[in-house]
Amino acid sequence: MDILNILKAALENGLIWGLFVLGVYISYRVLDIADLSVEGTFPFGACLAALLIFEGVHPLLATILAVLGGVIVGIITGVLHAKLKIPAILAGIISMTGLWSINLFVLGLSQKFGNTLANLTIKNTVFKGLTELLTLNMTFGNVALWKYVGRLTIVVIFVVLVFVALYYFFGTTLGMAVRATGINDRMARAQGINTKRMIILGLAISNGLVALSGALLAQRLSTATVDMGRGTIVIGLASIIIGEAIFGKRDFKMSLISVLVGSAVYQLLEAVAVELNVVNYLKLVVAVIITIILTIPLIKPALSKKLGLYNKYTSGGNTNA
Secondary structure (H helix, E strand, O other): OOOOHHHHHHHHHHHHHHHHHHHHHHHHOOOOOOOOOHHHHHHHHHHHHHHHHHHHHHHHHHHHHEEEEHHHHHHHHHHHHHHOOOHHHHHHHHHHHHHHHHHHHHHHHOOOOOOOOOEOOOOOOOOOOHHHOOOOOOOOHHHHHHHHHHHHHHHHHHHHHHHHHHHHHOOOOOHHHHHHHHOOHHHHOOOOHHHHHHHHHHHHHHHHHHHHHHHHHHHHEEEEEEEOOHHHHHHHHHHHHHHHHHHHOHHHHHHHHHHHHHHHOOOOOOOOHOOOOHHHHHHHHHHHHHHOOOOHHHHHHHHHHHHHHHHHHHHHHHOOO
């Protein structure tokens, strides 16, 4: 087992997926909404960015447009839930279902249909410029390593920009209104906050980040497929829960950091599973881990009570003796 390569892959993939997890965190923790539309938004961002790059658009502009596409998806989901009173889970499912056909249509514009799983291969990416610069005229040294450094640097720049933007936005009056809506929507309305608009805004930001993650992963893999988002909600929730298990639920800044760390840990587990050829069982293991972590708040008081009674009983027994 090549430990160094596993750690390198976990770090790079963890940061890319970390943007996805940040998006899920905003809907799941900040807004307290289980938004399943992310399973459609993720490949939508990937497919849209890949199509635009394939058609000659600059990769950075294609990435930005993919983010805007994700924002639009979030707005639609938010309107379905907040304005049309459709339950959040159903609103997400509706968006996710519709995006499957939209993603097929987007990839179909490039005339690159496969069978049921359409895909599109691209060569130009946001990573290309820096990786080529770092390896230009290199006659010795590890070219693959410097390409990795170039890709990682670009990913880190995106993550830092997003992290800073989220931290400062959710510290503003508008951002605090979004957080208040998720904490207690009735109290937020009593304070004069338009909670419907806050839900739509929060889901727009969430899906924009998800689309950004999809766009970067498509460029990292140099391909996009319509089924890239299948099961991604599990990755997002698992990463959030793993991060919270490590750091606990603290202030907002630490919560954002825990999300990124949880994403890296999940990708590390996945990389190890691939190396051990047990990747088919990874989601089962993750499901068990999530179940255990989520039930700890229920088990811990009961266990503490039993241990307290046991200690009291044994202490009393020793006293009588």
